[in-house]
Amino acid sequence: MNGPGSLYVAIATRAFRRYSTYTGATVAxxxxxxxxxxxxxxxxxxxxxxxxxxxxxxxxxVVTYVWLGQAMIMTIALWGGGAPADLAARIKSGDVALDFYRPVGILGWYLAADVGRSAFHLLSRGLVPTLVGGLLFDLRYPSGPWVWMAFAASLPLALLVSFAIRFLLAMTAFWILDDQGATLLASAAAVFFSGLTVPLVLFPGWFGDLVRVLPWASYLQVPADVWLGQRSGWSAVAGLGLQAGWAAILLGACALLLRVAERRVVVQGG
Amino acid sequence: MSLIEVRDLRRTFRVRRRDDVVAVHDVSFDIEPGEMVGYIGPNGAGKSTTIKMLTGILVPTSGHLRVAGVDPSKRRTALASRIGVVFGQRTTLWWDLPLRDSFELLQKIYRIPPARYRQNLDRFLELLDLGDLLDTPVRQLSLGQRMRGDITAALLHDPEILYLDEPTIGLDVVSKGRLREFLRALNAERATTLLLTTHDLQDIEALCDRVMVIDHGSLVFDGALTQLQARGGSSRTLVVDLVDERPAIEVPGAVTVRVDGPRQWLTFPADASAAPIVSAVAAGYDVADLSIQEPDIEDVIRELYAGR
Amino acid sequence: MADPRALARHARAYVDISALWVRAAMAYRASWWMLTIGGFLITGIDFVGIWILFHNVDALGGFTLQEVAFLYGGSGVAMALADLFVGRIERIGQMIRLGKLDQMMVRPVPLLVQVCADEFALRRIARVLQAALVLGWGCTYVDWTPSRALLTGVMIAAGTAIFFALFIGFACIQFWTTDSAEVANAFTYGGNTLTSYPLSVFPSEVVKGLTFFFPIAFVNWYPSLQVLGRDDPFGYPDWTQYLSPVVAVALVALALLVWRTGVRQYRSTGS
Incomplete structure (x- = not known):
């Protein structure tokens, strides 16, 4: 196997290994x-x-929702970070110019790395807290194979949306010198609008209706509703559709912005 | 009482459970005020660990240690005003701030009287040629400039002892020369005691009358530089380039140790005169060129390490 | 340590070092304002969350929104002040790895002062302000008497000292393992989150633990019961409501002891 597929697997594996070396940080x-x-x-x-x-x-x-939320934090890098943070660092150092000459696209490269990272965090910081929650509290588990399958589809979609938002944010480093403020705001928006602080189902009135269709709803509310059986049948399909739609729009925006950035980097010579 | 008193100093590190590594193994020495001492040894020999104990950063596992009359790790903050430390590979200056700000903060931290501060700063800026760089942020300075800044920072409070950990690492030849000159002047002017670790033996040759060699945590040599040179390097070498290839030269008073084409190496005792040997060689062979090699300090140290 | 002249000198050193960092940060004034305002908004989100909860219920653990605001603000101000002044100690693992700690150790200012003042970020004052606003709103609910006002002041001071102790004590874990900084978060930020709510939402065993073992309940819960004129839902005696300063002093002493132990067995970096 020698196609680009194996390259992406290699990138993801490397990212997985890299994160798995921080044992102390993982336990903490x-x-x-x-x-x-x-x-x-x-x-x-x-x-x-x-x-x-x-x-x-x-x-x-709701208790199940809380523990799913804790499991999702690192799995989808809800607060920020992951592979796109590496990109931001490379943009600032100028090393990004090299990225443009790689045989594979930048977006695919960083996505593969983030998938590897996410896989490690799912197994460590996703699974273990869920087990802890299950020991301490009475949790609800998916009620059948269809629900498991729907959740298995919803989880990677959540990662895709989160990745795209983090990637867009990282790319602002092409134009803005100091991205600390933007990073801070993006992280706050993610925490609040994902429903990590308060489940989105509690948000009142039109504001509630709005936050439940924003991209951040894909992070936790939709996967949790699928898991809990709150969304089943067509409602589950609609939830997955919402996630897939946002993933497509945001990844498209990433690709577009990347082309603009590339022109800029190539013209300025890095 | 010596300025620095070290007796049977030991430091062990627990690597894994129940697995101790002895980094410094029962080391003893004294350093008198005004001495300039070179402290050398291979990587991981225990140089930095010793310095860190002398400055109070690390607590010794056992042994007796007094610097300026106090136990460093117990009276670390009090001792700090009396010593200066330069870590060659890491700057002690504040990265994002101009040199001036770093120096002014140090004045406050060390509570240096303003007149003394001004006087010292002016003197060091002149000696180290830093005057134009006062308002440059540290991150924009070259390695050599930063090192000079670091040394100024370590000296503003008139320390009695200056520890220098690899001060010339990464510097170009000109910067190295200037730095050595400065340290010599400092010692002559203020009798500052100097303890310096280095990989560069020219630092030692230029500055230190006394050398301590540490290997695997133990002191293997402590004495004058000339003594160190005499010890391993008890012989000098005469390098002879003959016109043609010849069998090994045989002359009285010297031994041919190596033949490589027309070039031959002859060793003879360091205290013997080279003149009779040179004339004997010139009389018996067609010589194209001659040179004499002094004992090489690196060879000496290598022998010391190997001889253990 | 007890010598007041020495303490004044250490405080002076802290101010000198912090002032340098404030000056450095002010070199990027626009960025500073953005981060400060951003910080203000972000910490505000926490309370918006609580406000949304109250859209679904009239009382949480038997406490109204304004009472919760008093609790949230009390804990928030204490946490934010501690964070402003000593929060940098969280980074001590990084300082160890970069060799910065070694450099601080050879300066004639106590290590703790230097570590806490390192890269002092005045922008964290936004968090103090935000919590103070919420506390201020909670205060309008209180039936004020001089003793309650005094107790509120004592509560903030003791709470700040308790968080101060938590920051220092738990950061010391990094002397042993430098990459587990996050454990401390569970106690510092976790303690803050816990005390943002009335402790009556927790089971009595948990509250017992937060009183006797990890006495974070003294940050705001016990004194607030007195100030808000509430009976203790778990039936602890009234005098616990005046105990916060004692707990604070004990915790600070303990934290300083842990700190000393950590420094004495510090191993420095490899080089």
Whole structure:
């Protein structure tokens, strides 16, 4: 096997290995995820005790939602970081000029790396906190093979949308010298609009309707609803469609912007 | 009492559970005020570990240690005002700020009287030729300029002892020369005690009367540089280029150790005169060229390391 | 350490070092303002989250939104002040790896002062401001008496000291393993998140743990019960509501002890 496919696999494997060497950080992160999972669980249990069917969830649903949220944080690099952060660093150092001369596209290269990273984080910082949550609380699990399959489709779509947003942000480094402010705002938007702080089903009125179709809804709310069976049948298809739509639009924007950037880099000679 | 007193100093590091590595193994020495001492040895021999114990960064595992009369790790902050430290590979200056800001902060941190600060700064800026760079952020300085900045920073508070860890690493020949000249002047002017670790033996030759050699955590030599040269390098070498290839030269008072085509190497005792040997060679053979090699300090040290 | 003149000198050194960093940051004024305003908005999001929760319920653990605001603000101000002044200690693992700690150790200012003042970021004041605003709103609910006002002041000071101790104590883990900085987050930021809510949302065993073992409940919960005029839902005696300063002093002492131990067995970097 010698096609470009094996190259992407190699890139992903390398990223997987790279992250797997930070053992101390991984253990520390799992501990922290678990602590925050416990705190959020109790707070939201209190909310559902006062209003037992808030947002159409029951207590088991919302506790499950909390732990899925902790599992997603690193799996999709919700706060930011991952392979696109490497790109931002290379843009600032000027090394990105070399990236344009690689035999494979920049977008594919960094996506493969981010998939490798994500795979490692899914197995460590995704799976382990979920197990911890399952030991401490009563969680709801997918009710059958179809739900598992739908979730298995929703998870990579969540990663794609998150990757595209992080990639777009990284590319601002082509034009903006200091991207700290933008990074900060992007991270805040992701935390709030993904429903990590408060499930999007609790957001009231038109604002709730709006946040549930924004790209960040793909991060956690849609996969969680699929997992919980809140979205089943056509509703699940619609959820996956929302994710796929945003992934397509945002990745398209990435490709477009990359071409503009390439012209700029090539003209300026890096 | 010596300025630096070291007796049976030891530091071990636990690598894995129950696995101790002895980085410095029962080292003893004294350094008197005003001495310039070179501290050399291969990578990982224990040079940096020793310096870190002398400055109070690391706590010794066992042994006795006094610098300027105090135990460094117990009175680290008090001792700090009396010593200067330059880590050659890492700047102590504030990366994003102009040199001037770094120096002014150091004045406050070390509580240097303003008049003294001004006087010292002016003197060092002149000696080290840094005057034009005061307002340049440290990150924009060249390696040599930064090193000069670091040395100024380490000296503003008139330390009695200056530790230099690889001060000339990465510098070009001109910068190295200028730096050595400065350190010599400093020692002559202020009697600052100097302890310097280096890979560059020319640093030692230019600056130090005394050399300590450490290997595998133990001191293998402590004495004058000339003694070190005499010890391993008890012989000099006469290199003879003959007109034609010949069998090994035989002359009284010298031994031919190597023949390579028309070139031959003859060794003879370092304290013997070269003149009779040279004339004997010239009388018996057609000589194209002659040269004498002094004992090479690197060879000496290599022998010391190997002889253990 | 106890010598007041020495303390004043250390405080002076802290100010001198921080001032240098503030000056450096101000060189990029636009960026500074953006980050400060951004920081203000972002920490504000937390409270917007709580406000959204209250769209679905009238009370959380028996507490109204304004009471929660008092709790959230109390913990938030304490956390933000501690973060502003000593939060940089989180990066100590990085300082160790880069050899910066070695350099600080040969300067005549206590290491702790230098570590905390390193790259001092004044923009973190945004967080203090945001929490103070929420606290201010929560305060309008309080039936004020002089003793309650005094207790509120003591609460903020003690809370700040408790977070100060947590930052220092847990950062010391990095003396042993430099890449596990995140464990400390569970206790510092985790403690802050915990105390942003009325502890009545947690089971009594958890609250027992937060009182006796990891006494973060003294940051705001116990004194707030007094200021808000509430009975303790878990039936702890009233005098626990005045105990925060004692807990704070004990934790700071413990943290400084851990710090000393960490420094004494510091191994430096490989080179």
């Amino acid at each position: 992160g799992i501990f922290t995820n678990s602590v925050f999972g416990v705190i959020s669980s109790f707070v939201l249990i209190a909310v559902w005790r006062a209003n037992p069917d808030a947002g159409g969830y029951d207590t088991t649903d």
